[in-house]
Amino acid sequence: MKSDITIKLERCKGCGICAAFCPKKVLAVDELGKIQVVNGEACIACGQCELRCPDYAIFVDKKEAAK
Amino acid sequence: MERSYEKYFRQNRLPHLWCPGCGNGIVMKAIVQAIEKEGLNQDNTVIVSGIGCSSRASGYMDFDTLHTAHGRAIPFATGVKLANPELNVIVITGDGDCTAIGGNHFIHGCRRNVDLTVVLFDNNIYGMTGGQASPMTPTGKKATTAPYGSVDRPFNACDLAGAAGATYVARSTAFHVKHLTDMISGGIRNKGFSFIEAVVQCPTAYGRKNKMGSPADMLAWMRDNAVMKAAWDKMPEEQKTSEKFPIGVFLDSSYEDYGNAYEGLIQRIGGKKS
Amino acid sequence: MSKARLMQGNEACAEGAIAAGVRFFAGYPITPSTEIAETMAKLLPQYGGKFIQMEDEIGSMGAILGASLAGLKSMDATSGPGFSLKQELIGYAACAEIPCVLVNVQRVGPSTGQPTAPSQADVMQVRWGTHGDHPMIALAPWSVRETYDATVMAVNYSERFRTPVILLMDEIIGHLREKVELPDSVEVYERRKPKKTRAEGYEPYEPDEDLVPNVADFGKGYHIHVTGLLHDATGFPVGSPKVTEESIRRLHEKIARAGDEIIHTEEYFMEDAEYAVVAFGGTARTAYEAVRNAREAGKKVGLLRLMTIWPFADKVIEQLAAKVKGILVAELNYGQVVHEVRRAAQGKCLVELCGKYNMKSFEPKEIEAAIDEMCARRDA
Numbered sequence: 024m025k026s027d028i029t030i031k032l033e034r035c036k037g038c039g040i041c042a043a044f045c046p047k048k049v050l051a052v053d054e055l056g057k058i059q060v061v062n063g064e065a066c067i068a069c070g071q072c073e074l075r076c077p078d079y080a081i082f083v084d085k086k087e088a089a090k
Numbered sequence: 091m092e093r094s095y096e097k098y099f100r101q102n103r104l105p106h107l108w109c110p111g112c113g114n115g116i117v118m119k120a121i122v123q124a125i126e127k128e129g130l131n132q133d134n135t136v137i138v139s140g141i142g143c144s145s146r147a148s149g150y151m152d153f154d155t156l157h158t159a160h161g162r163a164i165p166f167a168t169g170v171k172l173a174n175p176e177l178n179v180i181v182i183t184g185d186g187d188c189t190a191i192g193g194n195h196f197i198h199g200c201r202r203n204v205d206l207t208v209v210l211f212d213n214n215i216y217g218m219t220g221g222q223a224s225p226m227t228p229t230g231k232k233a234t235t236a237p238y239g240s241v242d243r244p245f246n247a248c249d250l251a252g253a254a255g256a257t258y259v260a261r262s263t264a265f266h267v268k269h270l271t272d273m274i275s276g277g278i279r280n281k282g283f284s285f286i287e288a289v290v291q292c293p294t295a296y297g298r299k300n301k302m303g304s305p306a307d308m309l310a311w312m313r314d315n316a317v318m319k320a321a322w323d324k325m326p327e328e329q330k331t332s333e334k335f336p337i338g339v340f341l342d343s344s345y346e347d348y349g350n351a352y353e354g355l356i357q358r359i360g361g362k363k364s
Numbered sequence: 365m366s367k368a369r370l371m372q373g374n375e376a377c378a379e380g381a382i383a384a385g386v387r388f389f390a391g392y393p394i395t396p397s398t399e400i401a402e403t404m405a406k407l408l409p410q411y412g413g414k415f416i417q418m419e420d421e422i423g424s425m426g427a428i429l430g431a432s433l434a435g436l437k438s439m440d441a442t443s444g445p446g447f448s449l450k451q452e453l454i455g456y457a458a459c460a461e462i463p464c465v466l467v468n469v470q471r472v473g474p475s476t477g478q479p480t481a482p483s484q485a486d487v488m489q490v491r492w493g494t495h496g497d498h499p500m501i502a503l504a505p506w507s508v509r510e511t512y513d514a515t516v517m518a519v520n521y522s523e524r525f526r527t528p529v530i531l532l533m534d535e536i537i538g539h540l541r542e543k544v545e546l547p548d549s550v551e552v553y554e555r556r557k558p559k560k561t562r563a564e565g566y567e568p569y570e571p572d573e574d575l576v577p578n579v580a581d582f583g584k585g586y587h588i589h590v591t592g593l594l595h596d597a598t599g600f601p602v603g604s605p606k607v608t609e610e611s612i613r614r615l616h617e618k619i620a621r622a623g624d625e626i627i628h629t630e631e632y633f634m635e636d637a638e639y640a641v642v643a644f645g646g647t648a649r650t651a652y653e654a655v656r657n658a659r660e661a662g663k664k665v666g667l668l669r670l671m672t673i674w675p676f677a678d679k680v681i682e683q684l685a686a687k688v689k690g691i692l693v694a695e696l697n698y699g700q701v702v703h704e705v706r707r708a709a710q711g712k713c714l715v716e717l718c719g720k721y722n723m724k725s726f727e728p729k730e731i732e733a734a735i736d737e738m739c740a741r742r743d744a
Contacts, residue, residue, distance in 0.1 A: 036111070038110040038112075078106070082093065133584075162422065166426045168418075168430060172414045198418070
């Protein structure tokens, strides 16, 4: 994984905006109506999901090389 | 992972009450990011809002906040700013709040050039009351009070603001988040009446009534139809279809703001320092 | 050098406001209150204050509420039609507990009515004009000099109780010119301040012992939230029956507790009176004349003048009703205060209306005749 994806589930309303704008299909809304990471390896940390999340529920950071 | 803008939210009030996929949350974040970017003091910044979905934003923002009456945010904000010119005053309003019930206050706020930054969340509809037509519902679009499509001609709030005397006028959308933040930043920097129209999606009322698809589909619609001002200006008229609209800074001028002019009056007549 | 000045009621109102520390005025022109705005426009910048003429009556009410929250004592003045427009924000001020003074120089209504003619027909609108349960303080001066004092009092009450206060003038007093001598200084109530820091758990709407909260002014670092939704001590809306009930009760109780202190009345010729006239504002001047004439004619009549209209002087009226055979309520309207007097009198004596609504103020002989008629009916 090139990135750390943090999801604040208590804020997520499952609107699907993050999943729709993810260029690598990393995210999907689960059966409970919350977002989940389904293909974390593919994440390129572009931040499109975080940018438009209306609920401030998802955060993406590039993994630091040293770690 | 903790974001610096989180300090501008009242954490114990989140998550907010807006519907899944509502664009208001995107604009609220853009506002606090612009506040952070412009280095406004959190203790010295006041958020004033009206009534409606957008106006509930004030409750989530960790400043002195004033959730006023329907349409009246600009008069309240005018009083706040004149009473204490040290305060940065940002107004959050909606298309119904600002251009219908608050329309007169809006144009006179522009005319006086009071030093306020007004962000209009334009979702084309009255959301809080369940989806009635607003003065910014496009002609032909449906609402609960326009079941056969709106007959009304809508306002272009940016044109209105500029014509009424606002010194900074801009538009952006919930899709163009960084651009939107820049537009709001510019408004905060302008000393005078700044107006920023933020086009937001209302998937629950407006989107559903008008078969606009998911929240993401509505954002994609903004991506596909918003045209940067420079490109818009060069665009042939026949390509400017009813769906297309320009975004960017439409007006950035300077004129003495009301508060400054009044302070000058006090000095001129030898009045005591306020 | 004599400090006596010839002054109009409306001017005295503006001067009283300045003396009481009002430093923000927003207004909109309307007869017969306009001189208040004009005088404030002239005086305020001299004192470092601000005057703004807003686009309408609602806007001016909004502006004074914003200015008050930002720390300035604030006032607005209007008349009938403008007063109607301000009703929503009067309720906002009551709910969000924002100190402010609103002057209503009454004229003949309904609607545009008779803009330049005197009336006292807004008594009930003052009390009940805005929607929902709310308390109200309203003061009605009867002279130019008292207009000055009543304005100071109104500002002080609004700050002390954090509530809108209405100065209920009428065209008679607003446009009356009298020789007055104004005091060098007046007692001014300074707005209460937060007693706790944020770290100590400050809550803006946590009430003091007198049930009035210490709401911080904007810009002091408290990050308060002000809303017209019913809220708890934090200031944030709560959709609970308990909070709703407690909030509405506290708003009323904070005024009710102070009732005796803020209810001002005056008695003239009342010692052995068998009948009484109750009047307020400009009409009380004529009633005074009428009662004095009646006394000279040997009739046992007195005058009770209401200076505080709201809260209503229930106890004073009840005591009066127990003492006299009849009360005549003289007012320039179709009958408003008379209903309150009847309620408060609890059937202990006859209560009659001497009403007038034809653009003219009373003449003493009209009230004298009404006194005679009432006495004749009662004694028959």
